Amino acid sequence: MSLPSQTGPLRLSSFVTTDLAGITRGRSLPESAVAEQLASGCGWVPANSALTPQDIIADDNPWGSHGDLRLLPDPASRVRLEQGPDPLAPAFDYFHGDLVETDGRPWPVCPRSLLRAEILRYRELGLQVTAAFEHEFTLLGLASAPTAAFSLQAQRAAGAFPGWLMSALEQVGAEPEMFLPEYGRLQYEVTCRPTQGVAAADRAVNVREITREIARQSGLSSCFSPLRAPGEVTNGVHLHLSLQRLDGTPVFYDDSRANSLAELAEHWAAGVLRHLPALCALTAPTAVSYLRLKPHHWSAAYACLGLRNREAALRICPVVSLGGKPLARQFNLEFRPMDATASPHLAMAAVLIAGRLGMQERLPLGAVTDVDPDSLGAEERARRGIEALPGSLEEALRLLADDRLLREQLPPALLDTYFAMKRQELALTRDLTDEEVCQRYASLY
Numbered sequence: 001m002s003l004p005s006q007t008g009p010l011r012l013s014s015f016v017t018t019d020l021a022g023i024t025r026g027r028s029l030p031e032s033a034v035a036e037q038l039a040s041g042c043g044w045v046p047a048n049s050a051l052t053p054q055d056i057i058a059d060d061n062p063w064g065s066h067g068d069l070r071l072l073p074d075p076a077s078r079v080r081l082e083q084g085p086d087p088l089a090p091a092f093d094y095f096h097g098d099l100v101e102t103d104g105r106p107w108p109v110c111p112r113s114l115l116r117a118e119i120l121r122y123r124e125l126g127l128q129v130t131a132a133f134e135h136e137f138t139l140l141g142l143a144s145a146p147t148a149a150f151s152l153q154a155q156r157a158a159g160a161f162p163g164w165l166m167s168a169l170e171q172v173g174a175e176p177e178m179f180l181p182e183y184g185r186l187q188y189e190v191t192c193r194p195t196q197g198v199a200a201a202d203r204a205v206n207v208r209e210i211t212r213e214i215a216r217q218s219g220l221s222s223c224f225s226p227l228r229a230p231g232e233v234t235n236g237v238h239l240h241l242s243l244q245r246l247d248g249t250p251v252f253y254d255d256s257r258a259n260s261l262a263e264l265a266e267h268w269a270a271g272v273l274r275h276l277p278a279l280c281a282l283t284a285p286t287a288v289s290y291l292r293l294k295p296h297h298w299s300a301a302y303a304c305l306g307l308r309n310r311e312a313a314l315r316i317c318p319v320v321s322l323g324g325k326p327l328a329r330q331f332n333l334e335f336r337p338m339d340a341t342a343s344p345h346l347a348m349a350a351v352l353i354a355g356r357l358g359m360q361e362r363l364p365l366g367a368v369t370d371v372d373p374d375s376l377g378a379e380e381r382a383r384r385g386i387e388a389l390p391g392s393l394e395e396a397l398r399l400l401a402d403d404r405l406l407r408e409q410l411p412p413a414l415l416d417t418y419f420a421m422k423r424q425e426l427a428l429t430r431d432l433t434d435e436e437v438c439q440r441y442a443s444l445y
Contacts, residue, residue, distance in 0.1 A: 014094040015042050015073045018205045020111060020286075020418050021053045021425075022343045025319065026094065027070065033134045034095075036376035044099055049109045050421045053142060053286070053444045055340065058424035062416045069107055073097040077202050079172045081210065083106075085164045086217035092210075097204045108411035111346035112198060118349045119197045121356060127243045127251065129352060130332075133344060134237040135207050136182055136189045138228060141220040147184065154181035158188065174206050184233025194240060194332075204237070204344035211258035211406040223339035225445040226284075230434045234292040236299055237339050240317065241355075242332040243268070253331035259307050259316055259368075260331065266365040269305050269314055269333060271358015272351060273367050276303035276313055276337070278403035280389055282350045282395035286341040287429045288441040290392050295336055295374035302339040302373040304386045305365070311372045311390065313337050337389060340445055347414065353409045397422055 016026030027042045046069055050061030073095035081092040099110035122129055144157050144417055155162065161181040169176035175193035182189050185247045190211065195203055208224060215222040227234050241253050243264070252261035261269070271277070284293055295301045306312030315334040319327045324419050335351050357363075359444040366385035369376065373386050381387075390396040399409070399417065407415060 009090060012093070013092060015070055015071050015097045016094050016107060017044070017099055017110070017112065018343055018345060019050060019051065020109075020343055020346060020414075020421060022143075022341050023053060024052075024205055024209055025051075026097070029401050031093065033133075038073055038075055041070040041100070044069040044071040044182070046105045046107075046109070049099070049417050050424075052421055052425040052428065053441070054425070055429065056424060058420040060423070061420040068102055068372040069099050070102055070104075071097045072100045072104070077199070079206055079210075079212065081171050083171070084168055084214055084217040085160060089217050092182075092213050093282075094209075096205070108264075108413045109417050111343045111349065111414075112201070114411070114414065115201055115345040115349040115352075116198050116443075118352045118356070122352065123246065124403055125356070125359070127244055128196055128246055128248075130194045130196050130242050130244060131348060132194035132240045133200065133204035133207070134189060134191050134238040134240070135204070135211070135224065136184075136187060137211060137246060137340075138184070138186045138223040138235060139188055139215065139220060140186060140223060141215075142186070146338055147185070147376070150181055150182045155179075155341075159218075161214065161218050161220060164218065165211060168210050168214050169173050169207065172206055172210060174203050174210070179304065180234070182236075187233055187235065194242075198345070201344040208340060212323055221441050223445065225438070225441040226251070226286075226288050226341065227438050228442045229438050230291065234297060234299055235339065236292065236336065237342070237344075239335040239338055239351065241334045241335065241351070250328040250331065252333070253319075253328040254326070260319075260327075261316065261365070263358060267334070267359045267362050268355040269358065270363035270365045271356065271361070272314055272333075272335065272354045273303050273305060273355035274358065275364060275403060275406045277387060277390055277396070278400040278406050279350050279354060280337055281393070281400035281422075281426060282418075283338040283342050283347040284396065285393065286339075286425070286441060287393050287437050289339055289341060290390070290396075291434060291438065293379065293389055293391075296372070301389055302381065302386050303389060304367040304369050304373050304384070305333075306370050311374070312334070312369065324352060342442065350406070350410075354406060357405060357409070393422065393426060 012028040014028040046063035046067040050058040077096035146160040252265040300313035305314040319330040
């Protein structure tokens with residue numbers, strides 16, 4: 001009798017998609033079969049895109065039981081983590097993929113394909129997009145709970161986790177910059193260098209999944225939900241964006257103009273601000289999101305732009321002259337009303353669409369303030385054109401449905417699927433208390 005050639009577990013690789021609910025799902029196959037499957041991917045089901053975060057397929061989704069797709073991996077997007085804190089853990093290996101028809105045509109409900117198409121529209125305008133997502137999360141299971149915000153002791157209380165996380169992010173090419181204790185108890189933040197195009201949203205997914213993996217291997221757990229309990233400090237996601245000419249020349253910065261915003265940047269910001277209340281349905285897309293988007297939370301409650309103003313939904317970030325770094329290359333705008341219940345690809349695409357509309361229509365910039373907009377009073381906010389962000393997911397979805405210009409830029413099939421999924425999600429959470437909503441999403445994200 002011949003002995004089997006494989007005496008241990010097979011090495012597996014996964015093809016994944018991060019769906020409309022911001023959850024990364026996929027299928028795994030033996031690593032030895034990857035090369036053979038790269039060109040054809042693996043099977044997928046259209047109705048999967050109507051899955052709520054609670055893993056219930058929306059009853060009124062457009063697809064029902066009909067249809068078949070392929071999850072087609074992008075070879076350039078491979079993530080491979082060989083070594084973490086648990087020496088017995090298998091390699092963590094996956095490819096980001098696009099959802100396509102069985103003949104390879106793009107499927108209109110795929111958020112990654114939507115983002116790629118928008119990046120191409122920018123290139124047609126002679127522009128390239130550079131972006132970075134900053135993530136805040138809660139780290140649970142530490143032997144000693146940190147106390148003082150931003151403190152060295154809070155950093156040290158995390159033990160070897162920060163070093164392993166930064167090592168893992170380096171291994172997968174995410175270019176980590178900084179790990180820091182945040183304001184909230186048990187709250188931390190990790191930042192990575194910006195990168196171009198679709199890879200920026202892929203990197204956001206990688207940060208989330210690698211953080212979860214390293215926490216799991218360390219006997220800990222991580223929570224990216226916006227709010228774990230009423231009254232706690234919230235977890236946000238901040239999207240930093242800048243534009244360059246195709247030769248790499250920055251176009252957002254002009255130190256001869258107000259707030260150093262070049263004319264193109266003003267038009268882009270004006271577009272984002274005009275559509276921002278509707279954008280919240282895609283960037284702050286769950287019931288728990290609106291327990292975070294309140295005044296005085298440094299999370300944004302009004303559609304306005306401000307210089308270094310953390311109560312502004314769109315923030316002009318500081319540039320640093322120390323060290324002789326070029327100012328124009330540092331200059332970026334930060335979109336703040338976002339959290340980790342959003343799909344990074346869908347959220348980034350929607351923000352870029354709004355900015356592009358502003359550039360194409362040459363919208364004038366208003367709604368600027370360098371003070372807390374909640375302190376201005378209703379009449380002054382109205383005079384400046386500062387609009388309140390929605391106070392609930394129901395309101396945000398209604399604003400998205402009413403924003404014709406933004407909706408026309410999104411595939412109808414994607415919108416139909418998204419609205420169906422969100423209607424189902426609202427039905428699942430409508431009767432919950434704030435505390436129950438927090439608990440529900442803390443268990444999911």
